Amino acid sequence: MTIETHAGPRDVIDSPEETAQLERTWHSPGGFxxxxxxxxxxxxxxRFIITAFIFFLLAGILGIVIRLQLAAPEQQLIxxxxxxxxxxxxxxxxxxxxxxxxxxxxAIYFVPLMIGTRDMxxxxxxxxxxxxxxxxxxxxxxxxxxxxxxxxxxxxxVPLSGKLYSPGYGVDVWTTMITFIEVSALTAAVELIVTTxxxxxxxxxxxxxxxxxxxxxxxxxxIVFAMPAVIVSSTLLILDRLMDTQFFVVAGGGExxxxxxxxxxxxxxxxxxxxxxxxxxxSTIIITFTRRPIYGYTALVLSVVAIGxxxxxxxxxxxxxxxxxxxxxxxxxxxxxxxxxxxxxxIFCWIASLWGAKIRxxxxxxxxxxxxxxFVIGGLTGVMVASIPFDTQVHDTFFLVAHFHYVLIGGAVFxxxxxxxxxxxxxxxxxxxxxAGKWSFWLAFIGFNVTFFPMHQLGLEGMPRRIxxxxxxxxxxxxxxxxxxxxxxxxxxxxxTLINAIxxxxxxQQAEPNPWGAPTLEWATDxxxxxxxxxxxxxxxxxxxxxxxxxxxxxxxxxGLRNDRREVVLTSVLDAKPVGVxxxxxxxxxxxxSAVAASIGFVGIIFHPIFFVIAFFLVFFSLVAWFWPxxxxxxx
Amino acid sequence: xxxxxxKGVLRHPLLLWTGWLVGPAAWALHLMGSYLLIxxxxxxxxxxxxxxxxxxxxxxxxxxxxVAWRQWDRAGRRWPGSGDGKVSRIRFMAVMGWLISALxxxxxxxxxxxxxxxxxxx
Numbered sequence: 001m002t003i004e005t006h007a008g009p010r011d012v013i014d015s016p017e018e019t020a021q022l023e024r025t026w027h028s029p030g031g032f033x034x035x036x037x038x039x040x041x042x043x044x045x046x047r048f049i050i051t052a053f054i055f056f057l058l059a060g061i062l063g064i065v066i067r068l069q070l071a072a073p074e075q076q077l078i079x080x081x082x083x084x085x086x087x088x089x090x091x092x093x094x095x096x097x098x099x100x101x102x103x104x105x106x107a108i109y110f111v112p113l114m115i116g117t118r119d120m121x122x123x124x125x126x127x128x129x130x131x132x133x134x135x136x137x138x139x140x141x142x143x144x145x146x147x148x149x150x151x152x153x154x155x156x157x158v159p160l161s162g163k164l165y166s167p168g169y170g171v172d173v174w175t176t177m178i179t180f181i182e183v184s185a186l187t188a189a190v191e192l193i194v195t196t197x198x199x200x201x202x203x204x205x206x207x208x209x210x211x212x213x214x215x216x217x218x219x220x221x222x223i224v225f226a227m228p229a230v231i232v233s234s235t236l237l238i239l240d241r242l243m244d245t246q247f248f249v250v251a252g253g254g255e256x257x258x259x260x261x262x263x264x265x266x267x268x269x270x271x272x273x274x275x276x277x278x279x280x281x282x283s284t285i286i287i288t289f290t291r292r293p294i295y296g297y298t299a300l301v302l303s304v305v306a307i308g309x310x311x312x313x314x315x316x317x318x319x320x321x322x323x324x325x326x327x328x329x330x331x332x333x334x335x336x337x338x339x340x341x342x343x344x345x346x347i348f349c350w351i352a353s354l355w356g357a358k359i360r361x362x363x364x365x366x367x368x369x370x371x372x373x374x375f376v377i378g379g380l381t382g383v384m385v386a387s388i389p390f391d392t393q394v395h396d397t398f399f400l401v402a403h404f405h406y407v408l409i410g411g412a413v414f415x416x417x418x419x420x421x422x423x424x425x426x427x428x429x430x431x432x433x434x435x436a437g438k439w440s441f442w443l444a445f446i447g448f449n450v451t452f453f454p455m456h457q458l459g460l461e462g463m464p465r466r467i468x469x470x471x472x473x474x475x476x477x478x479x480x481x482x483x484x485x486x487x488x489x490x491x492x493x494x495x496x497t498l499i500n501a502i503x504x505x506x507x508x509q510q511a512e513p514n515p516w517g518a519p520t521l522e523w524a525t526d527x528x529x530x531x532x533x534x535x536x537x538x539x540x541x542x543x544x545x546x547x548x549x550x551x552x553x554x555x556x557x558x559x560g561l562r563n564d565r566r567e568v569v570l571t572s573v574l575d576a577k578p579v580g581v582x583x584x585x586x587x588x589x590x591x592x593x594s595a596v597a598a599s600i601g602f603v604g605i606i607f608h609p610i611f612f613v614i615a616f617f618l619v620f621f622s623l624v625a626w627f628w629p630x631x632x633x634x635x636x
Numbered sequence: 637x638x639x640x641x642x643k644g645v646l647r648h649p650l651l652l653w654t655g656w657l658v659g660p661a662a663w664a665l666h667l668m669g670s671y672l673l674i675x676x677x678x679x680x681x682x683x684x685x686x687x688x689x690x691x692x693x694x695x696x697x698x699x700x701x702x703v704a705w706r707q708w709d710r711a712g713r714r715w716p717g718s719g720d721g722k723v724s725r726i727r728f729m730a731v732m733g734w735l736i737s738a739l740x741x742x743x744x745x746x747x748x749x750x751x752x753x754x755x756x757x758x
Contacts, residue, residue, distance in 0.1 A: 207728035208718050298716055298728060302735050309660045309736075310743065313667050325674050326758040330750035331667055338743050543718040574649070574729075575722060 002560050003202065003539055003578075019535065022563040026118065026531035029587055037587040039123035040531060041112050044130050046427065048105025048188075051130075052098050055137055057498070059093035062086045064491055067451070071484035073472040083468035084151035085170070089144055091154030092174065095270065096181045097137045099412060100223075103277040104188040106419060107216035109427070111192060113522035113529065114210045116201030116538045118568050119584050121194040124591045124626065129187035131595030136180025139603055143173045150174035153466065155267060156237075158248040158259045163241045172241060172606040175234045179602055182227045182234075189223035192216055199568060200576040201521065202558060203540040210520045210543070211287075211294065214301050215280025218308040219273050225312065226269040233262035242609065257322060264315035272311035274408065276304055278415040279346060282368050285415075285422055286350055288518040289365040290357035293544060296349035303342035303349075310339045320391045329388055336386035343379060347372070362516070363437030367418030370445045374410025378403060381456070396466075399459025405452045417444070417497060424501065425511030429528045432508060436500040444493030450486025454479040519544035537561065537569050590626035597622045646707070646726065655704030655733020659740030662696035666744045669693070670751075677756040686756070690748035697741040704733030 028038045038044065066086055069077045078086065112120055120126055143149045150170040152161040161171045196217045200209070209217075236247040237259070246252025248259050287294050294300065316324065316332035350372075359365060381403040385391045394400060417440075424432050463476050470476055514523035524546055525534050536557035542548055549555040558578070561567045566584040571577055601615020646652070669689045677683055708730035716728035 205722070205725040207716055207725045297718070298731055302732055305656075305732070306736060306739050309663075310739075313663070313743070325678075325756065327750055327754045327756050328671050328674050330754060331670055331747040334746035334750070335667070335743060338739075338746055341739070341742075541719075575725060 002558070003556055004559050018563050022532050022535070023530060025564055025566060028531060033589070034587075036592040037589050039119075039127050039585065039587050039591070041108055041120045041123065041126060042529065042531075042533070044123075044126045045105050045107075045109025047130050048101050048108060048133070049427075051134055051137065052102035052105055055093050055097040056102070058141065059090050059098060060491060060494065062090040062093075064487055066090060067484040067487040069468060070470075070480050072481060073470050073474070073477045075469055078468070080468045081151070084466075085144065085147075085149040087466060088150045088153055088174070089140070092150065092177070093137075093140070094408075095154055095274075096178065097133075097140065099274040099408070100181065100185055100270070101133055102416065103219065103274060103412075104185065104192075106281070106416075106423070107192055107212075107219065107277060108188060110423065110522055111213055111216050112195060112199070113426075113525070113533060114213050114520050115196065115199060115204060116521045116524075116534060116540070117195070117199040118533045118537070119566065120191045121199060121582075122191055123584055124588060125187050126191055128591035128595050129184040129191075131592050132180050132187075132598060133184035135595060135599045136177050136184070136602075139180075139599075140173065140177045143170070148173060155263055156259075157263075158237065158240075158256045159250075161237065162248060169606060172238065175238045175241075176602050176606055178230060178234045180599070182231050183598070185223050186227055189220035189227075192220040193224070196220075197573045198570050199582075200571050201538050201540050202569065202571055202576055202578045203556075204571075204576045206574055207298075208540060208543045210280075211283035211297070211300055211304075212277070212280035212520075215277045215283075215304050218304050219276045222269050222273045222276070222308050222311070226266045226273065229262050230266035233259055233266070236262075238605070242605070257319075257324075260319050260322065261315070264318045265312075268315040268318065269311045271404075271408070272307055274412045276307060278371075278412040278419075279304060279307075281415045281419040281422075282350065282371060284518075284520070285364045285368050285418055286353050287544075288422070288516045289360045289362060289368075290353055291360070291517060292353075292357060294349070295352040296345075297543065299345055300349050303346045306342040307339060310335060310342070314339065317386055317391070320388050321395045326388070333386055333388060337383060340379065340383055347376070362421075363432070363434055363441060364418040364422035364516075366438060366441045367414050367421065370441060371410055371414040371418070373445075374406055374414060374448065378406030378410050382407060394459050396464055397459035398455040398463045398465055401465050402452045402455035402459060405455075409448060409452075414444075417441075417494075420497070420501075422516065423522075424504070425515050426522055426527050426529070428505060428508075429511050429526075430504045430508030431511050431515060432500045432504040436496055436503075440493050440496035440500065442493070443496060444490055447486050447489030447491070447493050451483050451490055452486070454483050454486075458483075514546065519547045521545055524549075585630075588626070590622055594619060594622040594626060646710070651703060652707060652726065652729045652733065655700045655707075655730070655735075655737045658700030658703070659697045659737030662693040662700065662737075663740040663743045665696070666690060666693035666747060670747065674756045683751065683756070686751045687748070690744060690751065694741055694744045694748070697737050697744055700737030701734045701741065704730050704737060708734065 026040065028034070028040050028043055065078065066083070069075055069083060108120065108126065112118070148169045150156070150173055152166055152171055152174070156171065156174055159165055196213055239245040240247050240249060246254040248254045248256050250256065283294055283300055313335040314332060316329055317336045320329055385394065385400070385403060421432055421437055424430070458476055458479050461476065463470065463474070511527040513525065513527055521538055521540070524538055536559060538545065539556035539558060558569055561569070561581065566586065567581050568584060569578055570580040570582050572579055597615055597618035600618060601611055604611025604615065666689060670686055673685050673689060677686055708727060711723055711726045711730055714727060716724050716731055718724065
């Protein structure tokens with residue numbers, strides 16, 4: 001392995017025969033069976049993104065039905081039982097099956113491209129994580145069709161979710177599905193951490209890492225620390241329900257508040273797990289569309305890291321009305337208010353970056369600017385509900401519904417749609433329509449505010465959340481009708497983007513390798529990239545490698561990697577010095593088989609404990625096959 | 637070259653992580669420790685345990701600030717950029733380190749203030 005510098009716009013040194021061999025080595029097999037054997041990170045990342053957006057669509061439809069039910073007082077469009085299932089599914093699917101997986105999907109797809117490598121550290125584990133997620137999602141929606149869907153809210157509080165008050169299978173399905181998503185998220189997190197720390201292009205020291213990669217790294221560490229809490233809580237709950245343990249049952253000496261502590265110890269960082277990658281997307285888009293280095297790189301990294309760890313000290317602010325000691329709650333108020341400092345630092349860095357720049361108002365940038373407006377409002381109401389007296393007044397009202405939709409849709413979905421427009425040419429090789437993109441943005445922006453702003457007022461007037469209807473005399477009808485009209489406009493806005501995306505696949509303009517003039521490495525390869533991502537692993541000397549290459553007219557690349565097996569460069573953690581070569585495994589069906597085996601256990605345990613034993617042996621045998629040593633991978 | 641640089645600038649590479657880890661660890665200890673001590677403070681009236689927790693963890697976080705600041709000092713106390721190779725990366729980690737610890741110290745102070753005004757028995 002050596003490092004060579006050469007001139008010219010394309011990084012092609014080797015002969016076409018060598019390139020063809022490299023292509024064969026990294027190729028993902030076609031056909032129906034072949035589809036289940038893919039391990040290349042871009043294939044898996046794309047699947048995560050598409051699957052998550054399908055869940056977004058389905059959960060969005062549930063949201064629209066909820067809004068139609070609430071449009072006028074005393075409506076009977078769907079009864080209370082279905083309403084409970086719908087809001088539970090809407091929340092659960094949006095949080096667990098859309099928001100986390102879509103962010104992981106973008107990270108799995110783009111982190112290796114942005115750090116200039118050919119795949120992730122454990123490609124088969126990646127595939128396993130995807131199948132577990134897919135199966136979990138299908139089973140969850142299947143339960144809705146069978147009227148077995150969970151109905152105790154997305155945070156599934158005991159005692160409501162205990163055996164006494166929720167006797168059916170609904171809560172068991174919820175608990176099991178959460179386990180699926182935890183396993184999937186943990187595999188992705190481990191992958192991302194190892195890949196980011198050990199597989200960066202030579203020269204990409206920690207202070208040169210793209211901001212989205214920093215965000216993905218922080219997100220991954222947060223997943224590793226937050227997810228175990230919900231694994232514990234959902235396991236304890238399923239034991240309570242199936243084995244008659246008494247962890248959360250007061251009569252048996254259990255403690256319902258334990259559920260809330262464990263759930264929110266995960267649940268609050270979860271909100272930031274969704275937000276942090278979106279922050280990375282925003283920085284990325286701002287750099288490209290102002291065409292200059294971001295203001296305050298160090299401050300932005302600091303903010304993301306600080307948000308990452310402070311978010312673990314806020315969870316009790318979800319429990320201000322549970323009768324905990326006031327002094328104890330005040331510690332969490334202090335932390336909740338203090339997290340506004342790093343969030344504010346970010347906003348000011350972005351404003352400084354935009355200040356005086358020649359901003360190109362393409363669609364991705366519009367979604368980012370929309371984020372500013374919406375997220376700042378959500379942040380302000382966040383500081384309001386961090387105060388205990390105020391929170392006590394608005395707890396469980398529509399004010400909260402308004403607040404968290406402002407922070408989650410404004411903070412995560414708007415940047416996400418912006419990032420989709422931004423990276424679409426890289427993923428598909430086609431440009432989306434700018435005109436349709438702008439229509440989509442304005443419809444969504446106006447629709448969003450018309451939907452959720454009135455909910456602040458409804459909450460202050462006392463309208464509780466999670467009621468399927470309300471009396472005419474309450475006077476909430478007009479604002480609810482307005483919110484429902486807004487929801488339809490918002491849905492139309494997102495629908496325009498969906499149509500735009502499908503249209504562009506067939507009719508969109510062909511994309512250049514770097515259509516936006518961006519500085520990071522994912523734009524240094526073809527759109528869409530070949531199976532091997534980069535013909536040669538690039539070498540970087542600053543935060544903005546593509547701008548450097550444009551200025552200098554030359555670039556350095558790594559040569560000498562073998563074309564006949566899947567080789568990637570390993571580098572040191574701090575300075576990304578080349579230290580070795582790793583050989584990655586080829587496509588295989590075993591991660592899929594293992595995922596099916598694990599799923600048999602997870603789903604079966606709802607009906608009978610024997611499935612645990614069956615699945616244990618099935619998983620064991622599939623893992624043996626997965627890890628069976630293969631001759632070609634010997635060092636030769 | 638790198639080794640010479642290491643001797644001149646760095647005592648030990650692990651020291652660079654001190655600021656990143658000690659501050660947040662002190663803050664987590666403060667949050668959990670104080671939360672646990674409340675019921676005991678209510679029973680015995682010993683508020684000094686809570687103040688002591690704040691003081692000890694604050695000192696911990698400040699040690700994180702000091703170690704990272706000293707590293708930054710040795711690396712030339714300039715704001716980190718992306719050029720200059722390894723020195724720049726050392727500066728980046730040192731600056732991040734003392735800022736993270738400083739934010740942790742601020743959190744500990746913010747959480748320590750209510751101890752002066754609220755009763756642990758409410």
